[in-house]
Amino acid sequence: MAVVTDPLASMQLLANTIPAPPYAAAAVLGGVSLVLSVFFVADCRKKRRNFLPPVPAVPGVPVLGNLLQLKEKKPHKTFARWAETYGAVYSIRTGASTVIVLNTTEVAKEAMVTRYGSISSRKLSKALTILTADKCMVAMSDYNEFHKMVKRYILANVLGANAQKKHRQRRDAMIENISRELFAHVKEFPLDTVNFRKIFEAELFRLALKETLGKDIESIYVDGLGTTLPREDLFRILVIDPMEGAIEVDWRDFFPYLRWIPNKRVENKIRNMDFRRRMTMKKLMEEPKKRIAAGEETYCYADFLLSEAKTLTEDQISMLLWETIIETSDTTLVVTEWAMYELSKDPRRQDYLYQQIQSVCGSATLTEENLSQLPYLTAIFHETLRKHSPVPVVPLRYAHEDTQLGGYFVPAGSEIAVNIYACNMDKDHWESPEEWKPERFLDDKYDPMDLHKTMAFGGGKRVCAGALKAMLIACTTIGRMVQEFEWKLREGEEEKVDTLGLTARKLQPLHVVIKPRNN
Numbered sequence: 001m002a003v004v005t006d007p008l009a010s011m012q013l014l015a016n017t018i019p020a021p022p023y024a025a026a027a028v029l030g031g032v033s034l035v036l037s038v039f040f041v042a043d044c045r046k047k048r049r050n051f052l053p054p055v056p057a058v059p060g061v062p063v064l065g066n067l068l069q070l071k072e073k074k075p076h077k078t079f080a081r082w083a084e085t086y087g088a089v090y091s092i093r094t095g096a097s098t099v100i101v102l103n104t105t106e107v108a109k110e111a112m113v114t115r116y117g118s119i120s121s122r123k124l125s126k127a128l129t130i131l132t133a134d135k136c137m138v139a140m141s142d143y144n145e146f147h148k149m150v151k152r153y154i155l156a157n158v159l160g161a162n163a164q165k166k167h168r169q170r171r172d173a174m175i176e177n178i179s180r181e182l183f184a185h186v187k188e189f190p191l192d193t194v195n196f197r198k199i200f201e202a203e204l205f206r207l208a209l210k211e212t213l214g215k216d217i218e219s220i221y222v223d224g225l226g227t228t229l230p231r232e233d234l235f236r237i238l239v240i241d242p243m244e245g246a247i248e249v250d251w252r253d254f255f256p257y258l259r260w261i262p263n264k265r266v267e268n269k270i271r272n273m274d275f276r277r278r279m280t281m282k283k284l285m286e287e288p289k290k291r292i293a294a295g296e297e298t299y300c301y302a303d304f305l306l307s308e309a310k311t312l313t314e315d316q317i318s319m320l321l322w323e324t325i326i327e328t329s330d331t332t333l334v335v336t337e338w339a340m341y342e343l344s345k346d347p348r349r350q351d352y353l354y355q356q357i358q359s360v361c362g363s364a365t366l367t368e369e370n371l372s373q374l375p376y377l378t379a380i381f382h383e384t385l386r387k388h389s390p391v392p393v394v395p396l397r398y399a400h401e402d403t404q405l406g407g408y409f410v411p412a413g414s415e416i417a418v419n420i421y422a423c424n425m426d427k428d429h430w431e432s433p434e435e436w437k438p439e440r441f442l443d444d445k446y447d448p449m450d451l452h453k454t455m456a457f458g459g460g461k462r463v464c465a466g467a468l469k470a471m472l473i474a475c476t477t478i479g480r481m482v483q484e485f486e487w488k489l490r491e492g493e494e495e496k497v498d499t500l501g502l503t504a505r506k507l508q509p510l511h512v513v514i515k516p517r518n519n
């Protein structure tokens with residue numbers, strides 16, 4: 001029997017085989033014209049796209065494409081450099097894949113908002129597939145019902161405005177601890193420099209544990225690993241290792257047709273990381289479970305997910321809790337550390353901020369309530385996000401259908417890289433982009449309350465869910481640090497501007513000399 005694939009022909013077939021009464025004939029005719037018009041519009045769209053020029057390509061070599069040109073592991077910088085030659089939108093080849101790189105705010109917004117419907121999924125590397133339990137996270141899932149549900153959960157319980165109010169005491173306790181530790185350092189070692197990251201990172205992790213699991217954890221025996229883990233080991237297993245694993249390169253990712261060739265070294269390493277993380281999370285979930293069973297729930301994400309999110313499996317809950325811990329512990333550290341670096345290097349701007357804090361707070365301690373009265377402090381936050389964008393390239397998106405970007409035709413199957421770093425360093429958009437100049441955000445054209453003055457938090461439906469929390473923590477910490485101490489870089493520190501890893505972490509932790517102010 002002939003298979004009829006043409007819809008018009010199938011309508012014809014239908015009309016020939018069923019003896020139709022007059023009203024049915026009218027319906028069939030109406031249906032035919034509807035089908036015709038749908039196909040006409042689709043055809044016109046297709047032709048229009050075919051008229052669009054292809055995306056300019058960065059020349060590479062056969063088979064490998066541009067892979068060898070990306071060896072330095074800071075693709076955002078290489079991409080920004082290439083934009084000067086090939087324009088804001090160009091394509092590269094990483095082995096068998098084509099990646100379209102977007103380097104300006106306009107075209108990034110087009111991808112994240114206007115054309116989002118065509119590029120709302122991701123194709124993950126082997127390492128990321130394992131580490132995200134195949135997209136079982138808000139940030140890495142495709143845009144679907146699961147994503148909408150879990151984004152609602154994380155906003156309602158950890159990241160939205162109401163959740164911020166409920167976690168407020170925990171943030172305040174964190175800042176108090178940082179302040180206390182710095183004063184203790186100065187008292188004990190007045191001449192020694194201080195490693196700001198070490199203190200801030202540990203406190204941020206403790207906050208993540210409290211918000212997620214309801215309490216800080218000094219150490220815990222993990223039966224699945226047969227060992228007791230102090231907090232530093234928990235931090236390594238839950239944060240540092242997965243961050244390193246996420247950028248682990250398995251060459252088979254670039255040549256999917258060679259996936260049958262074993263490459264056990266990388267795969268075993270990632271599977272081992274995943275095992276350690278799973279065992280640890282399993283153990284960490286035991287206490288909230290007992291608490292719930294005893295009717296002693298506390299305000300934290302675990303208690304909500306374990307008691308209310310009935311459609312989620314235990315593995316999914318474990319992944320969502322882990323996601324909150326890792327996201328709380330990293331990007332906010334990146335922006336706060338870079339802001340303290342810039343302020344420590346720039347006594348004039350540090351003093352300006354201090355004077356503003358003094359005029360608003362007087363002898364009182366700076367709190368979150370003061371942030372809206374301190375425009376220079378929030379300008380410092382936004383300028384640091386611009387110059388040191390913590391997520392320099394958005395995790396690759398995938399075009400599941402033909403689309404267009406920046407006036408170019410983008411075929412289905414392309415991957416899309418939004419280069420946030422290049423958007424935030426674009427000379428046509430920002431005057432002297434290399435300079436760290438918070439004053440630029442004091443201009444009347446910026447709404448003081450807008451969290452999205454730069455592209456640092458992404459945009460559209462996948463915009464960062466943690467922007468408010470990041471702003472509250474980073475601004476209050478920066479403000480308190482300058483209110484209480486004078487900051488100076490350790491000798492030789494100024495040149496240490498290299499970055500490392502998935503996010504734009506400072507390669508070397510910030511070392512400073514601090515002196516208590518005499519308020």
Ligand code: HEM
Nearest residue numbers: 138139327328331332390391456457458462464465466470
């Ligand atoms: C300065 C700090 C931060 C920066 C610069 C940042 C940046 C980003 C960016 C660029 C995206 C978009 C990714 C995309 O389009 O695919 C994103 C998404 C996300 N961020 Fe953040 N982030 C920060 C802090 C946080 C914090 C503290 C949390 C939570 C604890 C968080 C949770 C999330 C989540 C859940 C998403 C996924 C949203 C979705 O896919 O719908 N972020 N972030």
